Amino acid sequence: MWRLAQSGRLQSGFLLGVRRYAKPSKKASTTISNSLKKLNFVIPNYISVNKLSNLLNCRSERLVKDLTGLGFANVTQNYILSRDYVELILQEYNYELPASRKQLNAQTVYDELKSPVNPKLLQKRPPVVTIMGHVDHGKTTIIDHLRKSSVVSQEHGGITQHIGAFQVVTPVSKKKITFLDTPGHAAFLKMRERGANITDIIVLVVSVEDSIMPQTIEAIKHAKNSGNETIIAITKIDKIKQPRERERALERVTADLIAHDIQLEQVGGDVQVVPLSARSGENMDLLEESIVLLSDVMDIRAEDSNKVAAEGWVLESQVKKSVGIVATVLLKKGCLQKGNILVCGNTYCRVRNLLDSAGRPVTKAMPADAVEVLGWKEIPEAGDQVIQAKNEAQAKKYNAKRIALLEVEEQAINVEKLNLERGLKRDEDDAQDENEDGEDIDSTKQELGPKKVNFIVKADVSGSAEAIKESIASLGNEEVVCNVVSSSVGPPAESDLKMAQITDSKILCFNLGSLPTEVINNRKGVDIRQYNVIYKLIEDVTQVLTDNLKPIYETKHVAQIDVREIFEFTLKKKVIKIAGCRVENGKIFRNSTVQILRNDQVIFDGKLATLKQGKDDTLEVTKGNECGITFEKGFEDYEAGDKIMVYERQRVPRYL
Structure with a gap:
């Protein structure tokens, strides 16, 4: 596999089938012809070593030997090779291969539909701003203030659990800003990653009371990974009335931010810090000015013409009873209109209607607009890219191509698993043969x-x-x-x-x-x-x-009874022994589970057959009272001086 690995054409998904790489041995190399051979068969996506040897007109034993020399481990005649491996092996056998095919995968198949960038069509567009931070640090309250609506009251538990996309016209500069409000709970990691990766500016919200918290650290990481510009909004300053206390609290938050390698303006960096209160409105105009100023410096542009294919991202998708499947799409470029054909994931859409964030119909969507798109055939996945197709036939064609590529990728995973399982089975068979005592392999290894x-x-x-x-x-x-x-x-x-x-x-x-x-x-x-x-x-x-964890029980002794004397009486010509006892501690019940101890050794473990006081049956006998006892299973091998221990098996609480 040395030469195979050098070719750079191996995909990481296929590496499970190879456990080591090695230079071809001289012996293996001598078996390979130096003359160029013409390929007279179509290379399949997957083929076993045995079938490949038939196509190459050579013995399978020789092919296995050569593959081993090329670095393949645990190769058998049933080992399955992918097309990539077959092509590389054919090169080693000096076969003339067909012209190189373009490497496509399910993630890149729609790239052919994208329009090349036309600098003449680039126009300024509104910035897309993501609000990120820890739970309950005031993210949604900031947007609530900007768009003058009550998002917080609509959220269960007071937290945002969806990505919300809203476009507002700022009251001071009268410019549009598209805001994404991402959930702060740890469960919505993927949604926050998606929010950071489709935005221009990140507003990192930090509470002046709590400072840096776990999701704040996570948001900082996403902001750095995405490469987006960042603005720090220190919220809830209205809760600290004294100016000196507020100043100290802001200094503490600033120091924490610097400790997390955020280049603030105070230390010569370019990250703005805005202390504010969304509830009172204090400094909210300053946050707006900071976003507008930063977006002007960034000079954010996009092609907003219908001459280019529209592109965007699905923020959310759902099924609404009145209109069917809808998807919230954030447009990246182009001009989206009713009647356009879109492809996304494994589905496509003829745009039946467009709705803005307030649910009002709109005729078109421009870059940085977030609109609900109606008309999808199936539910698209949140986070998938949306690309415009020329017509429905083209959309169906590329959809089918993507689904076929997904099936190939799934087959690759199944082949890897199959080869791995066969290798493990052979290892187990070898271990079984080497077992001198003929014992089975540990059954625990065979469990699922x-x-x-x-x-x-x-x-x-x-x-x-x-x-x-x-x-x-x-x-x-x-x-x-x-x-x-x-x-x-x-x-x-x-x-x-x-x-x-x-x-x-x-x-x-x-x-x-x-x-x-x-x-x-x-x-x-x-x-x-x-x-x-x-x-x-x-x-x-x-x-x-x-x-569903396997229950674990512990034994707890709840009573002790001493056997004082053994009584015998005859019933229907059968002699029955009864243990005359005294309860020393606790209580004994008719259904108690007991152990009989003699010299600290257990001679019986089971339940009572009868429990009597005098001649009458009873349900329980308490401490200090005498009773007569017989035991189930006809056990009568007890003697005076034995001890009867009453015990209970209590389930021990378990935790993940």
Whole structure:
């Protein structure tokens, strides 16, 4: 594989099949012909070593030997090779290969639809500003002040759980700014990453009371990785009335920011700091001026003509009862109008209508506009790129090409797993042959691994479904894990109920409102749980996983009884022994589990058969009282002086 690796054409997805690289041995090289051979067959995407040897008209043993010499490990005749490997192997065998094909993947297949940049069409556009920071540091309140509406009151638990996109006309400069409000909870990591990567300016919100918090550090990391310009907004200054105390608090926050390598203007950097209060409005005009000034310096431009293909990003997608599938699209370039054809992910759309952030119809969308697009065939994924196609036929063609590439990528993963499983099986077979005692391999290695607890996620928008899946998929330990069978948008459908029944899954519904009674009390008996706040959902899933941990019990002694004397009486010509006892500590019940000890050795472990006081049966006997006892299973091998210990097996609480 030395020469193969040097060619630079290996893809990382195929490297699982090769465990080491080595220079071709001299012996292997001598088997390869020096003359150029003509290729007389079509190279398949995947082929086994055995079938490839037939196509090359050579013995499979020779091919296996040569592949081993080229650096392949654990190669057998059934080993499956990808097209990339086959082409490189054919080069080693000096075959004439067809003209190099363009390397496409599912992520780049739509790039052919993009229009080249035309500098003549570049015009100034409004900046896209992302508000980022920790939970409850005042991000949404800032936007609430700017657009004069009440977003906070509409959020469950007082936190933003979706990406909101709003365009406002600033009251001072009368310029447009598009704001993205990203959730601050840790569960929405992917959504915050997406917000940082499609924006121009990041406003990092830091509370003057709390300073730097975990999600603040995370937002700083995303801001640095994205390369976007940043403005620091120190919020809630209205809560500190004394000027001197406020100054000290601001100095503390500033020092924390500098400690996290943020180049503030105070230390010669270019990051502006704006102390403000969104509730009182103090310095909000200064934040607006800072954003407008920074955007002017950046000279943000985009092609806003319908002569170029429109491009954008899906911020959110969902199913609305009245209009069907809608997606919030942030336009990056071009001019989006009704009737345009868009491709995105595995679906496409003929734009039926465009709605602004207030739900009003608009005729077109320009760069930096965030609009709801109606007319999608299927729900697009949040974060996917949207590109305009010339017509519906072209959209279908590229959709089909992308789906085919996804299938090839999935096949590659399956092939890697298959080769790996075959290699492991051969290793196990070899270990079994080498076992001198003929014992089986440790059965624990043959187990399927930790227990999987299945869930199906249903959410109001795709961003929430993605965030929930990311959050709960990592829960568990070596004994029990969370397995998300599927995640999608909308209320549970009949197919979801069938899937849940087949896979024994619980359905987690997030922000779906009141579900119909026939769904909650479905005939299939599927457990459907509803949530409005993601904290509660994660806690509930954690508890379900905890309940599925293997129970551990501990023995607790609750009573001690001494055997004082043995009585015998005859019943139907059968002699029955009864232990005459005295309760020294605790209580003994008719259904108690006991152990009989003799010289600290357990001679019996089981339950009582009878418990009597005098001639009468009784349910319990307390400390200091005498009783007669017989034991189940006909056990009578007890003697005076034995001790009877009553115990309970109590389940020990376990945690992930």
